[in-house]
Amino acid sequence: MTPPHHASPVPPVAEVVHLTKQYRDATAVDDVSFQVRAGTITGVLGPNGAGKTTTLRILLGLASPTAGDVTIDGANPLQLSEPWRHVGAVLEANDFHPARSGRDHLRTLARLCDLSDDLVDEQLELVGLAAAAGRRVGSYSLGMRQRLGLAAAMLGDPRLLVLDEPTNGLDPVGVRWMRDLMRTFAADGGAVLMSSHLLAEAQHSVDHVIIIDHGRLVGDAPIGDLVQPGNDLEDAYLRLVEADSEVGR
Secondary structure (H helix, E strand, O other): OOOOOOOOOOOOOEEEEEEEEEOOOOEEEEEEEEEEOOOOEEEEEOOOOOOHHHHHHHHOOOOOOOEEEEEEOOEOHHHOOOHHHOEEEEOOOOOOOOOOEHHHHHHHHHHHOOOOHHHHHHHHHHOOOHHHOOOEHHHOOHHHHHHHHHHHHOOOOOOEEEEEOOOOOOOHHHHHHHHHHHHHHHHOOOEEEEEEOOHHHHHHHOOEEEEEEOOEEEEEEEHHHHOOOOOOHHHHHHHHHHHHHHHHO
16 A cells, blocks of 8 residues: 655644444445645545545544544534534535525525625636526536535635535536636645546546545555656556555455
8 A cells, every 4th residue: 555645744634544434234434544735636536436425424524434533624523613614515416406596505505604695606706607696506507516516615715625526527628627626726725625436537636646445545645656657547546456455365
């Protein structure tokens, strides 16, 4: 397994420590540890069913671990005051009332979080939905719902964005737009944690790579350390998975 990156004097925005999640007959996450730091896009990569989404859900306080700890800004996510100022997340692109307009959806969230309606219009402009803000969400394409979810996640100006398969359903223009948005967010001092099973796309998007296979951590390194000249992220992924399989025999 690739050794974890060296410790930094700056505390991580998010941390996962010896995380394990067991169900009756299966272990979805098996003793996984990693950190997410400001100014970076960290990709949690692996095939469908590897444990990526389960890890993200536990980090967000949406599921309970069997063992281990998770923190955001040094605190358990369930104990954060005004959590929307610490973390925003997009796990699904279908969590909207279909008869409500995009603007009304964001205004409802803003009022629940005691945020200004002015922020709603700013976010709609940022994600390219200003012209469609008055339309019912039920008429939105999957890509538009992805954008609306991002607008909701960023309403509170959080330090951390957690995105599950963020390019799902996007056309090539949308994929490039999503990549640029994540890069801008990180460049402004935020941290992005994204999951993906699309290694070729992740290679163009992430700074740091966490590779999970069958619930186990098999890689944790800057992408530049993993991808050697003449190779790609898929080569690195297969090399690490095969090496882990050899150790487990």
